[in-house]
Amino acid sequence: MSRLDDYEFYEQRTAAKYEKRDRKIQRKPTKLTHRQQDMEHQIKNEIADTQGLETGFKPTYQPSRYEAGWLLSSLTAFYDQQLITDVLALVKGGKEASVYCCRAHPSVGTELVAAKVYRPRMFRQLRNDKMYQEGRQILTDQGRAAKETDHRLMRAVNKKTNYGAQVSHQSWLLHEFVTLKTLFNVGAAVPQPHAVAENAILMSYYGEPINPAPLLSELKLEAEEAQPLFDEVIRNIDLMLQHEMIHGDLSAYNILYWEGEITFIDFPQVSNLHSNSNARFILQRDIERVCEYFSKQGVDSEPLDILDQMWSKYAYPKDPIEWE
Numbered sequence: 001m002s003r004l005d006d007y008e009f010y011e012q013r014t015a016a017k018y019e020k021r022d023r024k025i026q027r028k029p030t031k032l033t034h035r036q037q038d039m040e041h042q043i044k045n046e047i048a049d050t051q052g053l054e055t056g057f058k059p060t061y062q063p064s065r066y067e068a069g070w071l072l073s074s075l076t077a078f079y080d081q082q083l084i085t086d087v088l089a090l091v092k093g094g095k096e097a098s099v100y101c102c103r104a105h106p107s108v109g110t111e112l113v114a115a116k117v118y119r120p121r122m123f124r125q126l127r128n129d130k131m132y133q134e135g136r137q138i139l140t141d142q143g144r145a146a147k148e149t150d151h152r153l154m155r156a157v158n159k160k161t162n163y164g165a166q167v168s169h170q171s172w173l174l175h176e177f178v179t180l181k182t183l184f185n186v187g188a189a190v191p192q193p194h195a196v197a198e199n200a201i202l203m204s205y206y207g208e209p210i211n212p213a214p215l216l217s218e219l220k221l222e223a224e225e226a227q228p229l230f231d232e233v234i235r236n237i238d239l240m241l242q243h244e245m246i247h248g249d250l251s252a253y254n255i256l257y258w259e260g261e262i263t264f265i266d267f268p269q270v271s272n273l274h275s276n277s278n279a280r281f282i283l284q285r286d287i288e289r290v291c292e293y294f295s296k297q298g299v300d301s302e303p304l305d306i307l308d309q310m311w312s313k314y315a316y317p318k319d320p321i322e323w324e
């Protein structure tokens with residue numbers, strides 16, 4: 001079992017324990033193996049450490065017992081690097097990741113930042129199934145691509161050893177971070193990425209502390225703002241394609257709306273336009289989903305025409321082979 005499995009096991013056990021207590025069910029506790037007892041002891045110590053005076057990191061937000069260990073061990077690095085000073089609230093807890101609203105350290109230059117913390121179980125299920133992964137490189141420290149000739153690393157990843165799982169997990173997170181960085185730098189409507197740690201990404205936050213930005217899916221747009229926002233969505237899809245990227249999970253559920261502007265979020269499924277053989281299908285689905293939302297807002301569009309135009313503009317190699 002890997003460390004991530006340990007966390008997940010601990011989380012489930014603690015959750016079950018509290019659920020039983022809340023429902024006043026008295027049942028004999030499950031007997032743990034020596035290894036499980038050891039692991040539980042270690043995790044409890046880690047939680048005590050991260051909550052202790054040593055780091056001084058005592059967030060205002062009170063996580064549930066089983067959320068605490070993972071949350072604190074994921075965000076302490078940002079606190080130590082003087083990027084955040086507090087965790088104020090949980091914005092949304094999902095199956096794969098939870099997003100927290102944090103108070104930024106003055107050095108960051110904004111009042112609030114969002115921390116997206118991946119859940120342990122996520123790294124095993126890896127929603128980014130093969131379809132999205134195809135053509136992706138493995139990213140290692142600092143977001144550099146691993147060399148295909150690094151046989152030890154590649155074998156570990158393919159065989160899913162503990163080390164391999166750790167590399168995939170890191171690579172996966174770095175992909176989201178590097179994607180955000182690239183897109184932010186070229187002027188796409190995405191959060192500004194500030195930092196990446198073992199399980200978490202820190203980025204600009206949209207909304208107020210107890211009032212996070214709504215998703216586009218939650219809103220009915222005014223007729224006069226729907227068209228310019230649709231154009232902005234298309235500009236961003238186009239910009240991503242210019243950089244060989246397809247969002248892969250684009251819909252009104254992954255677009256924030258704040259102060260009249262939209263922001264694309266949630267990039268782990270980004271696929272490569274040229275090296276993924278499903279690229280056209282993935283792009284078509286993204287375009288159809290946004291067109292569907294905007295058609296309900298009164299914007300008529302032809303998703304397949306948009307797809308064809310974009311495909312003929314970008315889907316071929318940038319430097320075509322010249323035949324003699």
Ligand SMILES: Nc1ncnc2c1ncn2[C@@H]1O[C@H](COP(=O)(O)OP(=O)(O)OP(=O)(O)O)[C@@H](O)[C@H]1O
Pocket residue numbers: 091092094095096097098099114116191203204205206207212213215253254256265266267
């Ligand atoms: N930078 C941000 N500022 C404010 N809120 C954010 C930010 N990023 C994400 N959120 C909120 O957190 C939620 C989850 O974020 P995201 O979509 O990236 O994660 P996810 O685990 O894929 O969630 P889901 O499975 O629900 O799509 C979003 O739906 C949005 O409400």
Ligand SMILES: [Mg+2]
Pocket residue numbers: 253254265266
């Ligand atoms: Mg999402």
